[in-house]
Amino acid sequence: MALGSGLSVNEMGGRARTAARGLAVLPGGVRNAALHAMPAALERVRGELQAANAADVGDARAAGLAGPLLTRLEITDKVFAYMKARLEEVSTLPDPVGRVLEGHIRPNGLRVQRVSVPIGVIGMIYESRPNVTTDAASVCLKSGNAVILRGGSESLRTNVVLADAMIGTAATHGLPEGSVQIIRTPDREAVTQLLHLEDDVDVIIPRGGKGLISAVARESRIPVIKHYEGICHLYLAEDAPSEMAVSLSINSKCQRVEVCNALETVLVDAGALGRLLDPVVEGFSAEGVEVRGCARACALMPSLVPATEEDWGTEYLAPVISLKVVDGLDAAVHHINTYGSGHTDGIVTQRMSLADAFVAGVDSASVLVNASTRLSGGGDYGLGAVVGISTDKLHARGPVGPTALTSYKWVAYGDGHIRD
Structure with missing residues (x-):
């Protein structure tokens, strides 16, 4: 031709x-x-x-x-x-x-x-x-x-x-x-x-x-x-500092909702639910983001839109986010490895031992500790321009x-x- x-x-x-x-x-x-x-x-x-x-x-x-x-x-x-x-x-x-x-x-x-x-x-x-x-x-x-x-x-x-x-x-x-x-x-x-x-x-x-x-x-x-999707998670651990947890959740989702490393699911540890659920949801709502919660979250906050099974595996690329309550690190890692796309996932915690366990357990190309998922790009990693993101495991992975x-x-x- x-x-x-x-x-x-x-x-x-x-x-x-x-x-x-x-x-x-x-x-x-x-x-x-x-x-x-x-x-x-x-x-x-x-x-x-x-x-x-x-x-x-x-x-x-x-x-x-x-x-x-x-x-x-x-x-x-x-x-x-x-x-x-x-x-x-x-x-x-x-x-x-x-x-x-x-x-x-x-x-x-x-x-x-x-x-x-x-x-x-x-x-x-x-x-x-x-x-x-x-x-x-x-x-x-x-x-x-x-x-x-x-x-x-x-x-x-x-x-x-x-x-x-x-x-x-x-x-x-x-x-x-x-x-x-x-x-x-x-x-x-x-x-x-x-x-x-x-x-x-x-x-x-x-x-x-x-x-x-x-x-x-x-x-x-x-x-x-290649990478197919960016179904990115942020796990707010039991000891996550409140201000940091809210700030990173909002930035990860709202800085640009349409990109592949934007946050799609926030996981809130059950031990931090009493102090984190309200400010996190209020922060999203103030940015015009619809929050779809699991049954446990909806029971505490009936104003949330009930999440479906499909939501956990959805890359919204829009002002919508799902929220799930999890019982500890193992449950968070299991959820991410089950529903995630292997792109970018993060944890907010003050305990380095917990962060290390999260990094080891999550099977993703980029894993961030106390940082926005939006920072998993080539420029942020000092790579300069990139041709894309890979979630494959052979040859290239990440930016x-x-x-x-x-x-x-x-x-x-x-x-x-x-x-x-």
Whole structure:
């Protein structure tokens, strides 16, 4: 299928594979110089970008897109500044390629090392957010990978302007042709073709709603790094300081309700119910959040909406939260491991032994102690931009930054060593 670039998806795959081989041996300083120049490149196309984004937003609004989905599509001055800052930040991060991860000398004198290397070619499939275009391209280049971008049809014009600015800058600074490519058609067949390029693409990273990620995981012949949902919990232990418990509950839920690390269920220890239930519920109510409580919570506060079994496994992405009373740490951990999505979960407690037991018991990519679930992002962890969050256990887990997009090779140095 011909694309706006004149290349088929298959041709883009071959081009990316060739570029990846060149990137693998390119000094980190060359990649960093290209990344450092990209904020200025975005500034030069700002007028074109604003026009493209206005057209995308107008079409999306006419098609009935509204609320958070429409908000994610818009490149405001704040979003534009964020995009440039992320590019600059990524350029200053330590080089994730060529690190000696471990090493030792064998009894026979053979020197063995495990060294980080790029994965190769990344296929990035995403919806709505144009900033993913710059985040994904920068993280892939930082880690020495080539990338094929396929954004949502609703942001196609915007994504192409952003990608072209980065492609031009990469070429000017000596990066191999094909290091960054973008699929320039809204045709969904292009996605299917990308997912079938197992000879040229090493990993697929989808970023968007559960429907998109499920479809990609089903169709792909290539390994996928993904997370389906963010069903995040905060356990308020018996000794949780009241002010901190309320503050972290409200921030975890209300700072941005539509994101994947927003709080969806708060677990209140039965031993703290008398002092925490009222202020926590009142705090949510003051923010316009509907609270759906378990039977024990509703018995104490009849104004709560009764929670159903379905609520415990729901990612609301809206001003709604479920609340459950639990009898101690084990019950909290059991509930989280039963209904959670393995994304981000937290505890509020003054006892480090309790916190340690919670961290060990909860099977999630990010576990926070006395901190908002909203702090489980790449920027908060010092990773710079990320291409997404992974709840998988193989290869990458949690925020997927430059280091997560590397693999490793074993290197052995001898002096004429042979096997006896």
